[in-house]
Amino acid sequence: xxxxxxxxxxxxxxxxxxxxxxxxxxxxxxxxxxxxxxxxxxxxxxxxxxxxxxxxxxxxxxxxxxxxxxxxxxxxxxxxxxxxxxxxxxxxxxxxxxxxxxxxxxxxxxxxxxxxxxxxxxxxxxxxxxxxxxxxxxxxxxxxxxxxxxxxxxxxxxxxxxxxxxxxxxxxxxxxxxxxxxxxxxxxxxxxxxxxxxxxxxxxxxxxxxxxxxx
Amino acid sequence: xxxxxxxxxxxxxxxxxxxxxxxxxxxxxxxxxxxxxxxxxxxxxxxxxxxxxxxxxxxxxxxxxxxxxxxxxxxxxxxxxxxxxxxxxxxxxxxxxxxxxxxxxxxxxxxxxxxxxxxxxxxxxxxxxxxxxxxxxxxxxxxxxxxxxxxxxxxxxxxxxxxxxxxxxxxxxxxxxxxxxxxxxxxxxxxxxxxxxxxxxxxxxxxxxxxxxxx
Numbered sequence: 001x002x003x004x005x006x007x008x009x010x011x012x013x014x015x016x017x018x019x020x021x022x023x024x025x026x027x028x029x030x031x032x033x034x035x036x037x038x039x040x041x042x043x044x045x046x047x048x049x050x051x052x053x054x055x056x057x058x059x060x061x062x063x064x065x066x067x068x069x070x071x072x073x074x075x076x077x078x079x080x081x082x083x084x085x086x087x088x089x090x091x092x093x094x095x096x097x098x099x100x101x102x103x104x105x106x107x108x109x110x111x112x113x114x115x116x117x118x119x120x121x122x123x124x125x126x127x128x129x130x131x132x133x134x135x136x137x138x139x140x141x142x143x144x145x146x147x148x149x150x151x152x153x154x155x156x157x158x159x160x161x162x163x164x165x166x167x168x169x170x171x172x173x174x175x176x177x178x179x180x181x182x183x184x185x186x187x188x189x190x191x192x193x194x195x196x197x198x199x200x201x202x203x204x205x206x207x208x209x210x211x212x213x214x215x
Numbered sequence: 216x217x218x219x220x221x222x223x224x225x226x227x228x229x230x231x232x233x234x235x236x237x238x239x240x241x242x243x244x245x246x247x248x249x250x251x252x253x254x255x256x257x258x259x260x261x262x263x264x265x266x267x268x269x270x271x272x273x274x275x276x277x278x279x280x281x282x283x284x285x286x287x288x289x290x291x292x293x294x295x296x297x298x299x300x301x302x303x304x305x306x307x308x309x310x311x312x313x314x315x316x317x318x319x320x321x322x323x324x325x326x327x328x329x330x331x332x333x334x335x336x337x338x339x340x341x342x343x344x345x346x347x348x349x350x351x352x353x354x355x356x357x358x359x360x361x362x363x364x365x366x367x368x369x370x371x372x373x374x375x376x377x378x379x380x381x382x383x384x385x386x387x388x389x390x391x392x393x394x395x396x397x398x399x400x401x402x403x404x405x406x407x408x409x410x411x412x413x414x415x416x417x418x419x420x421x422x423x424x425x426x427x428x429x430x
Contacts, residue, residue: 013386013388013400013412013424013426014230014400014405015229015230015398015400031406171228173228173388173422175412175415175424176411176412177405177406177410177411177412177426178406179404179405179406179407179408180404180406180407183230183400183401185228185229185230185398186398186401189394189395190229190392190394191246191392191393191394191395192394192395193394195392196391196392197228197390197391197392200390200419202417202418202422203417204415207388207417207422209228209390211228211392
């Protein structure tokens with residue numbers, strides 16, 4: 001059975017999944033980089049950068065697990081880029097350069113249609129204009145029996161949580177305050193939606209929790 | 216210099232400092248007990264219950280520190296009891312029985328005046344009807360050079376944070392979801408208010424962070 005998962009989604013102590021004022025200069029919003037300090041030094045992340053180095057341990061285990069058995073991704077549009085409204089042209093191809101770190105089909109939620117975009121290394125961006133259920137159907141079909149990973153951001157996760165579509169969600173709580181941004185848990189009752197915390201492990205850099213939908 | 220501190224304030228993963236629907240049966244709101252599971256087994260807490268047992272380690276260190284050098288407390292009214300509106304009589308004397316675990320003057324914020332209430336063991340409850348600044352002045356004077364500890368709940372902490380009056384705040388993040396209740400960080404920009412995370416230590420039962428006001 002294809003699972004719908006969230007992995008390595010980082011939030012601040014005050015619950016923000018991204019800083020305010022995302023822009024080309026601040027893809028993660030102002031201060032948002034601090035959310036991911038647990039991830040950057042890991043062996044898994046350093047390998048993505050092409051380096052044969054990095055830390056092992058709890059943080060790396062969660063980083064590695066986040067890429068295991070992922071057959072397709074779903075991203076909110078802001079995770080794909082800083083452009084809002086209609087696409088001015090087809091110049092913007094994501095934050096990640098010619099060879100994005102996905103290597104599978106990626107379904108980008110947007111209100112503005114655009115032809116699929118084939119990148120190097122197996123990543124193809126598909127632009128889905130008819131909502132999360134449609135994106136999920138297409139992602140499931142493309143995932144080839146593997147899991148569908150919903151990458152974020154907060155608005156996208158909230159839509160999926162509210163529809164009861166997330167099976168399992170790993171969150172890394174980083175020891176930083178952001179003060180403002182997008183609050184992951186606002187106006188969303190995860191208990192009523194059937195979730196509980198099924199794993200809780202800490203490193204000096206983050207608290208890792210797994211939320212699982214019961215029944 | 217008298218410091219104004221928050222210690223051992225527990226929140227859920229989704230940021231709630233108490234569960235919903237506080238009542239005589241649920242002093243911490245529905246599900247709120249789960250917030251404090253890190254505290255109950257500690258040697259410090261067990262001693263309050265009169266038992267010579269309990270765990271040592273990180274959780275107990277934070278529990279013990281939470282009672283060190285406290286000269287006076289400030290509590291929101293809901294931390295004192297479940298009664299809302301005018302006091303029907305003087306029957307209610309707090310959640311804690313004849314000998315509350317404070318042993319110093321405690322200033323209770325309320326809109327409804329009431330004479331001071333002297334309990335066994337050194338605790339006297341004073342009812343303050345003219346706001347947090349007045350409560351703080353009186354608590355400082357009563358603290359005899361020691362610290363003033365603001366106990367909560369969320370609404371009270373938010374008032375003190377927004378006024379920039381908290382010098383240091385220890386929060387324990389418990390590995391539970393509450394789904395609803397009182398969100399500690401909502402509509403409050405702790406970064407703009409000058410706070411940052413200055414300590415981050417984990418146990419299997421909780422993530423302990425200390426937020427400190429800079430400058």
